[in-house]
Amino acid sequence: MNTLVKKITILPMILLGFLFINSAVYADHFSSPEIISPNFMKIIGYLKINGLDAEPGDEVAVLDSNQIILEHTVVTANGEYVLTLFGDDLNTEIDEGFQASETISFLVWDKSEQSEIVVEDSMLTPVDREYPGLEVHSFDPQCFTFPGMGTFCFYQFSADASFHGLDIGVTYTPPEMTIIDFSPKSSDISGGGTLSITGTNFKEGITVTFGDTNSGQVSVINSSFLACTVPAHGYGIVPLIAVNPDGKAFTVTDAFEFIAPSPEILSVHPNKGHIDGNIPITILGKNFQQGLVVKLADNDITEYTFSENQITFINPSNTANIVDITVTNPDAKNTMFEGAFEYKDIIAKFDILSQNTGKAPFTVVLEDSSIGDVEEWFW
Incomplete structure (x- = not known):
């Protein structure tokens, strides 16, 4: 009997190869075991999703009564699909597949929406259909009526090597795209890390x-x-926005924070000057931001020029003292350079070299020349 089953299925199998051949290759979403058994049945039909022919890459899967996928197929063209359901070989002790009269159910994979759809019995239509050299019979469900519970219909496996026509027309609302969570919640402004999003x-x-x-x-x-x-x-802090190719989007407002690094002061030039001030001071450093505040001793510097790595301003007058410089960015991050600048009351020392000549040759000794080049002296 097993040999006969194999022989009578050779011609239809060849014909089906011509009917549904397609050179495209698609990655399977469903997976099913490889089953070798002489007992099988074939299901042939058309799959429609929300009224449209299934697209290449959509899939149909068949589940046993334990909701385990034992067979699946990938749609290749025009919504056509072919499923071969192998049954248990009664001549072996191994359970190779479906049992005779076992209840079967269907799942559909909508590739474009990345969604699995449970196929309800109302979405299945048994059909009689003829292909060249092949006759396909309708796949009628077995229905049972239970008192007080109504009528229930089940599609069942039958190991008769026959070809059954069953069209599938699923209707469903594709799930909305959402963002449920993401990690991390922040990054420094240079970026470069990886964000993981679940949804x-x-x-x-x-x-x-x-x-x-x-x-x-x-x-x-x-x-x-x-x-x-x-x-x-x-x-x-910025919103996080995801947009699918179909234009559907999801936004999480005030979601992700880009954190600027703290400012740093590397050096101050010059680092000494007269108590009268009014000389240009340059701060060299990094991570300076637009809108920063410079403080020299107790003086707020409101006028300055700056770049990310340099700040230049005219220093105010101050008493003779060694003072700190603080730079605060708009995000409140700051840095202090202690002892950054020394205010000095410069003294010119005169030494009379000779009193006998009546002349007054003087030697001028400057205590500190770092306040700048002297262009002219008056005394």
């Missing part, structure tokens, strides 16, 4: 934006998890 209905081609700056790279691990590269960005 729903992530699709290949999704974009992630930090405020107005796109992530450099997004990797969709599955429909509920993705990873992306954090871009460089100015400091502050």
Whole structure:
């Protein structure tokens, strides 16, 4: 009997190869074991999703009564699908597949929406259909009526090597794309780290934006998890925005913080000057930000020029003292350079070399020349 089953299925199998051949190769979403058994049945039909022919890459899977996927197929063209269901070989002690009259159910994978759909019996339509050289019979469910509970219909496996026509028309509302959580919640302004995002209905081609700056790279691990590269960005808290290729978006407001590093003062030039002030002082350092505040001793410096690495201002007058300089960025991060500048009351010392000549030759000794070049002296 087993030999006969194998022989009578050779011709239909060849015909099906011509009917559903397609050179495209798609990665499977569902997985099922490889089963070798002489007992089998075939299901042939068309799959529609929300009224449209299934697209290449969509899938149909068949589950046993324990909700385990034993067979699946990938749609290749025009919504057509073919499933081969292998049954248990009664000549062996191994359970190779479906049992005779076992209840079967279906799952559909919508590749474009990255969604699994449970197929209800109302979405299944048995059909009689003829292909060249092949006759397909309708796949009628077995229905049972239970007192007080109504009628229940089940599709069952039958190891008769026959070909059954069953069209599947699923209707469902694709899940919305959402962001549930992400980590980390912050980065320094240089970016470069990896952000992990969990959510729903992530699709290949999704974009992630930090405020107005796109992530450099997004990797969709599955429909509920993705990873992306954090871009460089100015400091502050920005929204996190994900947009699927179909234009559906999800925004988390005030989500991600770009943290600027603290300012640093490396040196001050000059570091000494007269108590009258009014000389240019240059601070060399890094991480200076627009809107910073400079404080020299107790004096707020309101006029200055700056870049990320340099600040220049005219120092105010002060009593003779050694004072600190503090730079505070708008984000309140600051740095202090202790003993940054010395105010000095410069004294010119005159030494009379000779009193006998009646002349007054003088030697001028400057205590400190770091206040700048002397152009002219009066006395």
